[in-house]
Amino acid sequence: MFEQEKKLIDEIARLNEAHLKMTEKQNNIIQAAIEIFSEKGYAASSTSEIAKRAGVAEGTIFRHYKTKKELLVSIVTPTIMKLIAPFILEDVGEVLDKPYNSFREFLYEIMKNRIEFVKKNLPVLKIFVQEIAFHSELQDKYKKYIAEPLFNRIKDIIIYFQEKGEIAELPVYSIIRIVASTVIGFFYMRFLIFPDLEWDDEAEIELTIHFIMSGLSPLKGK
Structure with missing residues (x-):
């Protein structure tokens, strides 16, 4: 990923962290979801891809977000x-x-x-x-x-x-x-x-x- 885009994603993640008081794992999930949703679109993205990029188990995503749509809305x-x-x-x-x-x-x-x-x-x-x-x-x-x-x-x-x-x-x-x-x-x-x-x-x-x-x-x- 280009450095400029990484900075943008980091800034957005900080915004989410401040608004939602996220844990480190949530922050990693949000960052990964932003990257993948932006690259592939919501419909073509999977929670398994997001989990892999975030470095967490897929089940961790569903402990924080009940559905992929809830993750999108967050x-x-x-x-x-x-x-x-x-x-x-x-x-x-x-x-x-x-x-x-x-x-x-x-x-x-x-x-x-x-x-x-x-x-x-x-x-x-x-x-x-x-x-x-x-x-x-x-x-x-x-x-x-x-x-x-x-x-x-x-x-x-x-x-x-x-x-x-x-x-x-x-x-x-x-x-x-x-x-x-x-x-x-x-x-x-x-x-x-x-x-x-x-x-x-x-x-x-x-x-x-x-x-x-x-x-x-x-x-x-x-």
Whole structure:
């Protein structure tokens, strides 16, 4: 495994350890599961593989986690909890609370802020993106801890710029859907589909924002 990826996995494991107060064996199991789930996907992974890489008996896994799904959720849950802090309350909370001269400026700060976060947490975020469509437990946690709080924060910002006449008078839900699908699409291509391309992040951010703003600009004469 590359040294950079190992550092990422170690950091995620420390996050789990702090959140769950894990034993050394649990920590080893979590690290091994993160590696294997990220490499092969949840469905193609086996607890025997995880146990072998963690250096424990397979039965040890089931003493700590009743099922493979419980192990998956134990990895993703602390990550979602970590997303709350920087995304809602800390880093992005500060971004959301800043006064902006334009909606374009707001979009730029949000995208710039999140690129480093994704780079830092890519292995477990990759697992989350791959598995959320198949596990209601992950969907429920995502909705509760990320989607709903984030929507409530961004909704007020959109309304503010609509009242300034900078954004078209479209339903707020529609605007959030348009912005989210475009931004998430960039991150998906950038980090999951073509991560080895020579990306110019600054240029891609500008292009993404230009596309969004072109679609959301008020119609002339309105």
